[in-house]
Amino acid sequence: xxxxxxxxxxxxxxxxxxxxxxxxxxxxxxxxxxxxxxxxxxxxxxxxxxxxxxxxxxxxxxxxxxxxxxxxxxxxxxxxxxxxxxxxxxxxxxxxxxxxxxxxxxxxxxxxxxxxxxxxxxxxxxxxxxxxxxxxxxxxxxxxxxxxxxxxxxxxxxxxxxxxxxxxxxxxxxxxxxxxxxxxxxxxxxxxxxxxxxxxxxxxxxxxxxxxxxxxxxxxxxxxxxxxxxxxxxxxxxxxxxxxxxxxxxxxxxxxxxxxxxxxxxxxxxxxxxxxxxxxxxxxxxxxxxxxxxxxxxxxxxxxxxxxxxxxxxxxxxxxxxxxxxxxxxxxxxxxxxxxxxxxxxxxxxxxxxxxxxxxxxxxxxxxxxxxxxxxxxxxxxxxxxxxxxxxxxxxxxxxxxxxxxxxxxxxxxxxxxxxxxxxxxxxxxxxxxxxxxxxxxxxxxxxxxxxxxxxxxxxxxxxxxxxxxxxxxxxxxxxxxxxxxxxxxxxxxxxxxxxxxxxxxxxxxxxxxxxxxxxxxxxxxxxxxxxxxxxxxxxxxxxxxxxxxxxxxxxxxxxxxxxxxxxxxxxxxxxxxxxxxxxxxxxxxxxxxxxxxxxxxxxxxxxxxxxxxxxxxxxxxxxxxxxxxxxxxxxxxxxxxxxxxxxxxxxxxxxxxxxxxxxxxxxxxxxxxxxxxxxxxxxxxxxxxxxxxxxxxxxxxxxxxxxxxxxxxxxxxxxxxxxxxxxxxxxxxxxxxxxxxxxxxxxxxxxxxxxxxxxxxxxxxxxxxxxxxxxxxxxxxxxxxxxxxxxxxxxxxxxxxxxxxxxxxxxxxxxxxxxxxxxxxxxxxxxxxxxxxxxxxxxxxxxxxxxxxxxxxxxxxxxxxxxxxxxxxxxxxxx
RNA sequence: GGGAGCUUAGCUCAGCUGGUUCAGAGCACCUGCCUUACAAGCAGGGGGUCACUGGUUCGAACCCAGUAGCUCCCACCA
Numbered sequence: 001x002x003x004x005x006x007x008x009x010x011x012x013x014x015x016x017x018x019x020x021x022x023x024x025x026x027x028x029x030x031x032x033x034x035x036x037x038x039x040x041x042x043x044x045x046x047x048x049x050x051x052x053x054x055x056x057x058x059x060x061x062x063x064x065x066x067x068x069x070x071x072x073x074x075x076x077x078x079x080x081x082x083x084x085x086x087x088x089x090x091x092x093x094x095x096x097x098x099x100x101x102x103x104x105x106x107x108x109x110x111x112x113x114x115x116x117x118x119x120x121x122x123x124x125x126x127x128x129x130x131x132x133x134x135x136x137x138x139x140x141x142x143x144x145x146x147x148x149x150x151x152x153x154x155x156x157x158x159x160x161x162x163x164x165x166x167x168x169x170x171x172x173x174x175x176x177x178x179x180x181x182x183x184x185x186x187x188x189x190x191x192x193x194x195x196x197x198x199x200x201x202x203x204x205x206x207x208x209x210x211x212x213x214x215x216x217x218x219x220x221x222x223x224x225x226x227x228x229x230x231x232x233x234x235x236x237x238x239x240x241x242x243x244x245x246x247x248x249x250x251x252x253x254x255x256x257x258x259x260x261x262x263x264x265x266x267x268x269x270x271x272x273x274x275x276x277x278x279x280x281x282x283x284x285x286x287x288x289x290x291x292x293x294x295x296x297x298x299x300x301x302x303x304x305x306x307x308x309x310x311x312x313x314x315x316x317x318x319x320x321x322x323x324x325x326x327x328x329x330x331x332x333x334x335x336x337x338x339x340x341x342x343x344x345x346x347x348x349x350x351x352x353x354x355x356x357x358x359x360x361x362x363x364x365x366x367x368x369x370x371x372x373x374x375x376x377x378x379x380x381x382x383x384x385x386x387x388x389x390x391x392x393x394x395x396x397x398x399x400x401x402x403x404x405x406x407x408x409x410x411x412x413x414x415x416x417x418x419x420x421x422x423x424x425x426x427x428x429x430x431x432x433x434x435x436x437x438x439x440x441x442x443x444x445x446x447x448x449x450x451x452x453x454x455x456x457x458x459x460x461x462x463x464x465x466x467x468x469x470x471x472x473x474x475x476x477x478x479x480x481x482x483x484x485x486x487x488x489x490x491x492x493x494x495x496x497x498x499x500x501x502x503x504x505x506x507x508x509x510x511x512x513x514x515x516x517x518x519x520x521x522x523x524x525x526x527x528x529x530x531x532x533x534x535x536x537x538x539x540x541x542x543x544x545x546x547x548x549x550x551x552x553x554x555x556x557x558x559x560x561x562x563x564x565x566x567x568x569x570x571x572x573x574x575x576x577x578x579x580x581x582x583x584x585x586x587x588x589x590x591x592x593x594x595x596x597x598x599x600x601x602x603x604x605x606x607x608x609x610x611x612x613x614x615x616x617x618x619x620x621x622x623x624x625x626x627x628x629x630x631x632x633x634x635x636x637x638x639x640x641x642x643x644x645x646x647x648x649x650x651x652x653x654x655x656x657x658x659x660x661x662x663x664x665x666x667x668x669x670x671x672x673x674x675x676x677x678x679x680x681x682x683x684x685x686x687x688x689x690x691x692x693x694x695x696x697x698x699x700x701x702x703x704x705x706x707x708x709x710x711x712x713x714x715x716x717x718x719x720x721x722x723x724x725x726x727x728x729x730x731x732x733x734x735x736x737x738x739x740x741x742x743x744x745x746x747x748x749x750x751x752x753x754x755x756x757x758x759x760x761x762x763x764x765x766x767x768x769x770x771x772x773x774x775x776x777x778x779x780x781x782x783x784x785x786x787x788x789x790x791x792x793x794x795x796x797x798x799x800x801x802x803x804x805x806x807x808x809x810x811x812x813x814x815x816x817x818x819x820x821x822x823x824x825x826x827x828x829x830x831x832x833x834x835x836x837x838x839x840x841x842x843x844x845x846x847x848x849x850x851x852x853x854x855x856x857x858x859x860x861x862x863x864x865x866x867x868x869x870x871x872x873x874x875x876x877x878x879x880x
Numbered sequence: 881g882g883g884a885g886c887u888u889a890g891c892u893c894a895g896c897u898g899g900u901u902c903a904g905a906g907c908a909c910c911u912g913c914c915u916u917a918c919a920a921g922c923a924g925g926g927g928g929u930c931a932c933u934g935g936u937u938c939g940a941a942c943c944c945a946g947u948a949g950c951u952c953c954c955a956c957c958a
Contacts, residue, residue: 009918177956195955202958220958270957283956343958357956392884393953400954496952531891564906565892571951573892581907584920591918598917638894641906656917663916738924745912745924752915799901832902844938845899853899853939860901867901 007597011590013554016696021135029073029711030140032080034485041077042489043069044468044519045141046502047149050085051092051126054133054546056528056536056574057495060566063559064525064636065493066139070688071631073140074715080486081140082471083131084147087123089413089460090184090192090350096122096412112411112455119412136547138555138691140711147471149463150414157475158414158463159430161513166428170366171406173418173426177283178362178405179346182304182318183353186409187362189459190402191501193346193355200343202271204336205329207232207249210257216241216249217336219271221343222281223329224321226251227310229258230285230294231277236262238273252334253325254311261292283357300356302409318356363407363416363456367508371401374507377517383507386523386634387569390496397500404505406459413457420452465505468492468518475513492519495527496569523634526571533573549579556690557583563640563689585644586693589686592652593697596675600666607670611769612658614723615730616678619650622727624685624718640689647682654734658773676701681716726769732798733770739796740778743805746814754781758788758804767801789873797870799863809878819878826871833864 024030034040043065048058065081073079096119097107107115131146147154165171178187203223206215218232229251234241245262265288266275279289280298289296299310306313306321313321329335346355375398377383378391385391407416419435420426425442429435432451439446469475472483488510494503503522510518528536528543536543549558561582566572623646630639659675661667667675680701687694687710698710744751757780759767764785771783788804789795795804809815839845840857849857 007917010920218958222958265957267957275958278958282958284958285956287956344955346956389885396883396954567893570893575891575907577907578892580920584918587920588918591921593917595917633896635894638905641894644906652918653922660917742924748912750915751913751923828902836901839899839938842938846938848938849899856900863901 007590007594009591009594011554011586011693011696013556013586013692014551016692017136017138017550017555020692020695021138024140024709024711025143027707027709029709030079030081030142031144032078032142032486034481035078038076038078040080040486040490041069041072042080042082042486043491043493044082044471044489045084046492046494046498047084047086047147047464047467048130049088049091050123050128050130050148051088051095052085052130054130054137055538056543056546056562057525058130058134059137059546059558060528060562060572061493061495061525062134062137062139063562064523065491066137066559066691067563067636067688068491068493068523069140070691070711071715073711074684074687074713076714078485079140080142080145082145082147083134083139083141083143084145084467084471085128085131085149086460086464087148087150087413089408089410089457090181090186090188092119092123093410093412094184094351115411133547136550136555138559140691145471149460149467149470150412153473153476154463154466154470155414156430157466157470158458159417160475161466161509162414162417162458162462163428163430165365170370171363171428172366173361173363175359175361176364176405177286177357178360179348180300180302180356180358180360181348181351181353182300182302182356183351184348184410185302187358187360187405187407188348188350188355189405189461192349194349195344195346197342198345200341200345201338202341203326203329203338204272205252205276206334206336207252207258207276209244210248210250216244216260216274217272218274218276220276221341222278222322223325224306224313224318225278225281225299226276226325227254227256227306227312228278228280228297228299229256229276230279230289230297231258231292232260233263233266233275233277233288234260234273235266235268236264238266238268240273252329253332263288263291280359281357286357286359296359298359300358304353304356362405363418363458365404365406367401367403370508370512371398371504373511374398374504377507377511383517383519384521386521387567390499390522390524390569393496394499394504398504401504404459406462407454407456408459409455410457413460414463416454416456416458418454420454421446422450426454461501461505464502465509466513468506468510469513478514487514488517489519491521491523493523493525496524497527499524521634524569526566526569528572528574531573531575536574544574544576549576553579553583554586554692556586556693560585560640560644560689563637564644565637567637568634585648586690588648588652589683589690589693589697592647592656592679593700595656595660596672596679597700599661599672601669601672602666603669605666605668607668609659609671609772612655612773613671613674615726616650616655617674618723618727619655619730620646620678620681621718623650624716627685628718643685643689647686651678651682657777683710684713684716687711687715729766729770732801733767733774735798736803737774737778739798739803740780740805743794743796743807747807749807751779754779755805755807756780756782756784758784758786758806759801760787760804761785761801763801789877791877793877795870795874795877797867800866802866802870815878819875822871822875822878826868826875829864829867829871833861833868836861836864 069079069081100107100118179190179193181188200221202219202221204217204219205223206217208215216232232249234245244260247260248257249260250257265284277285277288277294279286279294279296281300297309299306300318301307304318305315308314313324326335348355375395378385378394385394417430418426418428419432421439427435427438429438432448435451436446436448439451468489469487472486473480474483474487506518510516530536530542534540534542558579561579564578564581623642627639627642630642659671683694683698695710761767774780775783788806792808793804793806795802836857840861846854
């Protein structure tokens with residue numbers, strides 16, 4: 001018992017975490033190298049924003065990855081988990097711009113080079129914090145492989161791919177209506193725009209007819225854009241307005257004349273049925289303008305203020321102008337009325353600014369051909385999504401995919417390798433030198449000084465879509481050992497929000513550049529929400545700091561807490577209670593360890609209770625089989641819960657109670673060794689979820705050599721025949737124990753009071769194995785296989801067997817209560833018997849039901865009959 | 881406007897091809913216990929018309945139809 005006292009009553013994780021993580025790194029357990037003796041298992045991290053800090057979403061996502069990786073590593077795979085970060089151009093640039101502004105520096109005042117210098121400084125200072133945080137969580141990534149999407153090699157890959165796609169004719173440059181973010185001052189792809197319904201006002205504005213015959217009333221939510229109007233349009237079949245088509249009207253306040261045209265796009269029933277056409281600031285109007293050859297008047301500057309083309313309100317912000325122009329229109333008598341309406345507004349995913357549809361010259365990637373193999377791969381399950389319901393979503397998106405706007409008007413990112421010539425033409429090449437060669441084909445006199453590189457950078461996702469290939473240098477050196485061995489990767493764990501941003505595009509790139517899928521499985525996590533169901537976010541301030549949680553509950557506690565209830569694809573309603581439960585679980589394991597460590601072993605003692613050992617062996621194998629099945633189906637939470645119950649209920653609550661020596665006594669060596677082996681196996685099974693405590697215990701369970709670690713120990717395999725009959729009999733024995741305990745409880749009798757048990761059964765042999773256990777757990781002084789009816793006897797039934805305990809019958813109110821309970825049960829059981837009888841008397845049932853179903857029904861019948869007899873005699877005893 | 885999914889205990893979810901003794905788990909709840917591994921614990925217990933309405937079937941939480949509510953995705957009616 002001496003050692004027991006040395007171990008604290010609770011597990012303190014902080015020290016173990018620090019100690020073992022350092023040990024793992026020192027021993028290079030996470031390093032992966034091509035190894036033909038082993039099968040590779042590869043995961044690439046969804047690279048977090050380089051300037052980001054760990055949030056709950058990362059915690060969930062990376063815990064899952066680590067669980068997958070650690071399990072495979074223990075199964076003998078060559079595991080490679082590639083970590084890294086993403087340069088996140090808009091988000092990072094916005095942060096740097098804001099930071100500079102605080103210092104009084106405007107981005108505009110800086111050259112590109114000077115700005116980038118600031119950005120890199122900042123990246124060096126704050127970048128990668130998040131990776132350090134992942135280490136605290138226990139993540140077993142191969143840190144030597146850490147990549148950054150803007151590091152030179154990955155940038156080379158991006159440039160190479162751009163040039164290649166351009167040369168293949170997939171990339172083009174053109175004027176298109178794009179989503180303009182006036183805060184970020186850049187174009188965005190359709191995927192970066194979030195649509196939200198917003199309350200707005202619909203303004204009815206009168207445009208005077210030039211012939212003086214009155215006015216035409218249009219309805220708009222955007223009165224500030226009237227200065228950009230090119231026409232007023234009505235539906236050609238709208239008889240209210242046919243007489244006006246071909247006439248002209250003037251824009252209020254501005255006085256410019258515009259034509260009244262007819263187009264079937266205009267609907268009769270919205271507003272007045274008259275539409276103001278603003279080709280520069282609305283995609284529909286743009287198309288309408290193209291059809292009718294209307295002029296495009298772009299009145300918005302890049303920052304969302306009105307430019308000189310607006311003539312009025314120049315230099316003011318679009319929203320300020322909206323307010324003012326409504327006042328001015330009203331004052332001048334042009335405003336007919338205004339009414340409330342709802343409209344869908346686009347917001348920038350990154351800056352939150354209201355998106356402005358804006359015509360601009362951008363670079364696009366044609367998606368139609370490229371996306372086909374990627375669609376096919378998922379539809380045919382060559383790449384599996386988990387849960388599979390996301391397949392539908394994926395299909396719809398891929399079938400309707402539009403060209404990808406890949407240019408961004410930013411500096412932080414990969415600059416587009418297009419070089420403009422003095423004559424306005426351009427060439428695309430990886431470097432200025434190569435571009436010059438191309439340019440000189442046109443005019444041999446060109447020099448480098450004549451080339452001007454495109455100012456724009458590429459969309460961040462244009463680098464991250466190459467991630468599974470670029471992290472293994474698959475572009476620069478497509479035949480290198482790493483990529484040949486580790487690619488395609490196996491599992492990708494990510495959030496459904498970026499299924500299109502990222503996952504679909506990686507699949508596209510995978511087929512285009514490797515002719516192969518980039519990964520086999522995509523596990524989609526849910527969103528971590530707070531108790532009220534709100535998404536956890538920094539702005540709401542409802543997200544706990546993950547590092548605080550780790551400090552409070554231990555990394556193991558937080559990891560298990562996050563996974564207790566997060567099936568794939570489901571949101572996780574986070575509650576700190578979950579982490580508490582995780583910590584309690586660690587503590588439970590710790591105390592089982594304390595118990596076993598404290599045993600004195602006496603080799604001279606005969607082996608006690610073989611049946612307990614045999615039972616737990618069967619139980620462990622059954623659970624392990626179940627756990628591995630869950631893993632195969634990516635049911636990470638279910639696997640955890642099965643393990644939790646195996647350890648807590650089966651091992652601690654039942655098994656250890658069965659085998660633990662009485663106070664002051666020693667354990668026999670058979671039991672001790674079996675128990676220690678079981679415990680070791682349990683630690684191996686639990687390790688992927690709880691790396692730290694399992695290592696701590698594993699190291700102390702027996703002598704280990706320096707350099708040994710549970711990380712690289714073999715994961716147990718379910719073995720031996722699963723003895724169903726024994727497991728069933730054990731369940732019955734446990735149930736009998738519970739019944740006896742309940743009986744004691746009900747009588748207010750102390751557990752220390754030993755009782756006698758009589759069992760009436762047709763199969764005493766089946767119970768013989770369990771008498772020792774039952775005696776110990778239910779404190780029985782004797783067990784007899786006999787019937788003991790009569791007064792002062794209590795009884796209960798399990799299946800076809802009846803159990804009797806000679807104790808005084810309850811009196812008074814207790815007797816009444818028990819009587820009522822028995823009668824209720826009797827009534828129910830009789831009804832149940834009736835229904836089974838009816839079922840069995842039904843010819844259609846006996847003819848159609850499968851034999852095993854029939855057999856089960858017959859067994860129910862026999863059991864119910866026996867139970868009724870027991871209840872009847874119990875009732876008779878009580879009444880006697 | 882189009883599409884997908886969901887609705888099972890107070891909460892979060894399981895429930896595989898319809899058929900084990902009234903439908904399961906974890907948490908929460910109630911009762912009794914500081915019993916030398918663990919009160920971050922132990923023992924026991926209560927709790928559900930499987931959203932609603934019909935249908936198919938010997939048999940439905942599960943299959944079909946409809947209804948209601950919720951969620952998400954996509955979509956350029958100003």
